[in-house]
Amino acid sequence: DGGITQSPKYLFRKEGQNVTLSCEQNLNHDAMYWYRQDPGQGLRLIYYSQIVNDFQKGDIAEGYSVSREKKESFPLTVTSAQKNPTAFYLCASSISLGQPQHFGDGTRLSIL
Amino acid sequence: AQKVTQAQTEISVVEKEDVTLDCVYETRDTTYYLFWYKQPPSGELVFLIRRNSFDEQNEISGRYSWNFQKSTSSFNFTITASQVVDSAVYFCALSEARDSNYQLIWGAGTKLIIKP
Numbered sequence: 108d109g110g111i112t113q114s115p116k117y118l119f120r121k122e123g124q125n126v127t128l129s130c131e132q133n134l135n136h137d138a139m140y141w142y143r144q145d146p147g148q149g150l151r152l153i154y155y156s157q158i159v160n161d162f163q164k165g166d167i168a169e170g171y172s173v174s175r176e177k178k179e180s181f182p183l184t185v186t187s188a189q190k191n192p193t194a195f196y197l198c199a200s201s202i203s204l205g206q207p208q209h210f211g212d213g214t215r216l217s218i219l
Numbered sequence: 220a221q222k223v224t225q226a227q228t229e230i231s232v233v234e235k236e237d238v239t240l241d242c243v244y245e246t247r248d249t250t251y252y253l254f255w256y257k258q259p260p261s262g263e264l265v266f267l268i269r270r271n272s273f274d275e276q277n278e279i280s281g282r283y284s285w286n287f288q289k290s291t292s293s294f295n296f297t298i299t300a301s302q303v304v305d306s307a308v309y310f311c312a313l314s315e316a317r318d319s320n321y322q323l324i325w326g327a328g329t330k331l332i333i334k335p
């Protein structure tokens with residue numbers, strides 16, 4: 108079945124450590140997105156990519172980095188510069204920008 | 220500035236009742252898109268509907284219906300004969316055509332609890 112796979116489901120980060128969240132899609136979608144969700148809040152856009160080898164900052168990109176070397180993959184690295192990384196991270200994809208987005212199951216990141 | 224307001228933080232009803240989730244938006248654009256997504260306890264968001272600003276017809280899909288009123292800048296979502304499986308957080312979102320990147324502006328969500 109086509110879909111979006113995020114891994115791991117749960118992730119723990121130590122102080123000063125970078126961690127990478129995986130997002131893979133087999134929907135042949137051009138656009139991919141990373142969102143952060145905090146309790147009781149809506150989603151906030153971290154980064155998005157319209158096409159391979161291209162990505163743009165969203166509203167809260169500081170402390171995060173991404174790459175888009177393959178159409179299927181859009182990994183997110185939470186760097187040590189992100190001082191409050193504890194949140195639920197959602198990856199999404201769409202045929203193109205502006206089209207309905209399809210979401211993965213999310214990764215819950217916590218600090219040790 | 221564009222904005223999406225879901226004033227109802229949490230709604231609790233008994234199964235089989237009808238329930239309406241409110242969504243009010245602000246935009247200066249004449250061309251825009253409105254969305255509803257469902258987030259069940261498992262966490263993933265499920266796309267429910269996209270409506271463009273030129274189509275004010277109400278839409279019905281099974282027990283779900285949407286009422287789009289440009290005059291009041293609202294795009295409300297009604298679940299008829301609610302079921303326990305409808306329990307989830309529901310998000311309304313807006314994207315504007317003048318934003319060439321079509322970024323979604325999300326409401327804070329409404330948590331819907333359906334009691335058996």
